[in-house]
Amino acid sequence: MIEVKNLYKVFGKKTERVFPLLAEGLNKEEILDKTGNTVGVNDANFKVEDGEIFVIMGLSGSGKSTLLRCLNRLIEPTQGEILYDNVNLTDLNKKELREFRKDKFGMVFQHFALFPYRTVQENAEFGLEMQNIPAEERQQRAKKALERVGLSGYEDQMPDQLSGGMQQRVGLARALAVETDVLLMDEPFSALDPLIKKEMQDKLLELYEELDKTIIFITHDLDEALKLGDRIAIMKDGKIIQIGNHEEILKNAENDYVRDFVQDVNRSRVLTAEDIMIRPLAQLYPQDGFRTAIHKMKKAGISSIFAVERNRTLRGIVYLEDVVEVLKEDLEDDTKIEDLVKEVPTADPAENLDELLADIANLDIPLPVVDENNKLLGVIVKTNVLANLAGEDVI
Amino acid sequence: MAFVENILGILATRIPIGNWIQSLVDFLVINFSGLFNGFAEIIDNLISSFQAVLSYGHPFLLIVILGLIAWKLKGKGLALFVVLGLYLVWNIEMWDPLVVTLASIITSVVVALVIGIPTGILKAHNRAVHIITRPILDFMQTIPPFVYLIPALMFFGLGNVPGVIATVIFAIAPPIRLTYLGIKQVPEELKEAGIAFGSNWWEMLYKIELPGAMPSIMMGINQCIMLSLSMVVISAMIGAGGLGKPVLRSLSVVDIGLGFEAGLGVVIIAMILDRMFGSKN
Ligand SMILES: Nc1ncnc2c1ncn2[C@@H]1O[C@H](COP(=O)(O)OP(=O)(O)O)[C@@H](O)[C@H]1O
Ligand SMILES: [Mg+2]
Numbered sequence: 001m002i003e004v005k006n007l008y009k010v011f012g013k014k015t016e017r018v019f020p021l022l023a024e025g026l027n028k029e030e031i032l033d034k035t036g037n038t039v040g041v042n043d044a045n046f047k048v049e050d051g052e053i054f055v056i057m058g059l060s061g062s063g064k065s066t067l068l069r070c071l072n073r074l075i076e077p078t079q080g081e082i083l084y085d086n087v088n089l090t091d092l093n094k095k096e097l098r099e100f101r102k103d104k105f106g107m108v109f110q111h112f113a114l115f116p117y118r119t120v121q122e123n124a125e126f127g128l129e130m131q132n133i134p135a136e137e138r139q140q141r142a143k144k145a146l147e148r149v150g151l152s153g154y155e156d157q158m159p160d161q162l163s164g165g166m167q168q169r170v171g172l173a174r175a176l177a178v179e180t181d182v183l184l185m186d187e188p189f190s191a192l193d194p195l196i197k198k199e200m201q202d203k204l205l206e207l208y209e210e211l212d213k214t215i216i217f218i219t220h221d222l223d224e225a226l227k228l229g230d231r232i233a234i235m236k237d238g239k240i241i242q243i244g245n246h247e248e249i250l251k252n253a254e255n256d257y258v259r260d261f262v263q264d265v266n267r268s269r270v271l272t273a274e275d276i277m278i279r280p281l282a283q284l285y286p287q288d289g290f291r292t293a294i295h296k297m298k299k300a301g302i303s304s305i306f307a308v309e310r311n312r313t314l315r316g317i318v319y320l321e322d323v324v325e326v327l328k329e330d331l332e333d334d335t336k337i338e339d340l341v342k343e344v345p346t347a348d349p350a351e352n353l354d355e356l357l358a359d360i361a362n363l364d365i366p367l368p369v370v371d372e373n374n375k376l377l378g379v380i381v382k383t384n385v386l387a388n389l390a391g392e393d394v395i
Numbered sequence: 396m397a398f399v400e401n402i403l404g405i406l407a408t409r410i411p412i413g414n415w416i417q418s419l420v421d422f423l424v425i426n427f428s429g430l431f432n433g434f435a436e437i438i439d440n441l442i443s444s445f446q447a448v449l450s451y452g453h454p455f456l457l458i459v460i461l462g463l464i465a466w467k468l469k470g471k472g473l474a475l476f477v478v479l480g481l482y483l484v485w486n487i488e489m490w491d492p493l494v495v496t497l498a499s500i501i502t503s504v505v506v507a508l509v510i511g512i513p514t515g516i517l518k519a520h521n522r523a524v525h526i527i528t529r530p531i532l533d534f535m536q537t538i539p540p541f542v543y544l545i546p547a548l549m550f551f552g553l554g555n556v557p558g559v560i561a562t563v564i565f566a567i568a569p570p571i572r573l574t575y576l577g578i579k580q581v582p583e584e585l586k587e588a589g590i591a592f593g594s595n596w597w598e599m600l601y602k603i604e605l606p607g608a609m610p611s612i613m614m615g616i617n618q619c620i621m622l623s624l625s626m627v628v629i630s631a632m633i634g635a636g637g638l639g640k641p642v643l644r645s646l647s648v649v650d651i652g653l654g655f656e657a658g659l660g661v662v663i664i665a666m667i668l669d670r671m672f673g674s675k676n
Contacts, residue, residue: 074587102593113588117606127592129602178592 515574577608
């Protein structure tokens, strides 16, 4: 778990004179006028749980990159604490910090930051070189990471021979190869075309499901934040002005700034199921038994779970109460979990909001969205449809 | 009025810059002769070693090797030019001075790079070094080389060594400047990537900064070679051997033929080095 407490970053000289002014409640602009110091991060407080995607969102210049770079001390915080599993990163000396960066953090950059004089393979190996991994293991792990991001066969190319999307895949592979618990991503997809961007988001979610990683993801795009984030923090002028899950962010847009953001979600086009669907919190695979089913549902805090094939073809839904029943009645040996799979209505990715509302009105479970091969793409939850409809009305 | 006259009197007093420099050089010669001698010996050894390597076997061996290098670097055309040009130099009996010149140039370039590239690296990382070296580099690049021939002569006596020293002073600025520039131009995000993945100072230098600066450093090396070449005749004025010597002698005895032949040698070696290492394609 990463915990940030009262974190400040003030750029410029004599930063100590800024703190009394902050205490007086002066804003970023007033402080810049008075002292010439820029307040990059102003009293940030948040926790990131293991295995979640935490999104930091805000307009350009709001301090997102600064905050992210404070976490691995690429930028030295002026004040405050960063606790990683109770180690205070601000206390580490240079050497300890370097070890910590190698072991704990992988990073992906907005403009990819690939080394132009290294091949794709050598780029992916970079972090492992820093870890002093022997050459053979290094090559294999980098190769595997490249395979994961779909770049097998491109090992010997130079970065400038690849498209932007593929370059960022290399950036991702470089960060995956080091096998750290945390991935820091600073607007990794902002520089990409919309379609490529969507593809990369899907790829990231796929990897997130496969690997056990904590991701701190920065974006200025609410769509992206909603698609990826378990929880979202919104920043303005260096301050975190709201933290919450999707529903909370969308429902109680706490001030004008957040409301503007929320309205900004691209509503010029007609929203479809594909746009507002979210990732299912958990899925039940064929090999999973009763106990796994209960564990997965409990962990995700849900009372039903979609059962899928290995290739994510939807089989149906399993209710928690049915599973509990089986275990309670000691019917484990006579029953198979397939017997508990119930049919569910499904939606097409192209369905629009009104149709979805009709579908979901009397449904207590999320509505699965499947493609023409019945493959589970995502799920629609009621609040999500409502929030989006509400958003349309505002305009 | 008397006051103004006083001021004018003071202003008109000649500032003895020349005397100061003279005293400084005298001081250095007297007190640091050990240091200079040691340095001179290193350089002398370098020149002799390169000369020995270049004179190994029949001249045609070197001609063929240089031809092959040219072929590898730039292709058949240049290889042919190298072989024919060098054969001509050998034929007009300018081969020995050419070897001396080549050895001096190689020594000068090696010394300039060994000092210049690390200095450039320091300059990029240390503000104090940057600020101190800037005016020195400006000075070294603009002052006519004739001016420091005399101190070089006083420190190191007559011969190839002061020639190499003068050449190094003349040619060292580009490798320093372009190493510095190359490192400064490495994008911030690449350095961040290095730090984020846990690199230390050395790893940052040789895995990120130097590879990133390499094109710029190569340019510095090219310019260093070209500038060294342009000192061939000038360094002959303080007793350096090689092709510069017959050129100078032909001037004093007005021997057009000799002057032309030696000059031809200089031109050929200049063209070969320029085509092989020059920055234009
Ligand atoms: N090295 C720096 N020196 C001074 N000010 C900086 C520096 N880096 C960022 N800032 C300022 O800090 C604020 C936050 O910047 P940044 O974190 O890059 O924002 P974002 O990533 O949200 O666009 C901006 O006002 C920016 O001008
Ligand atoms: Mg940024």
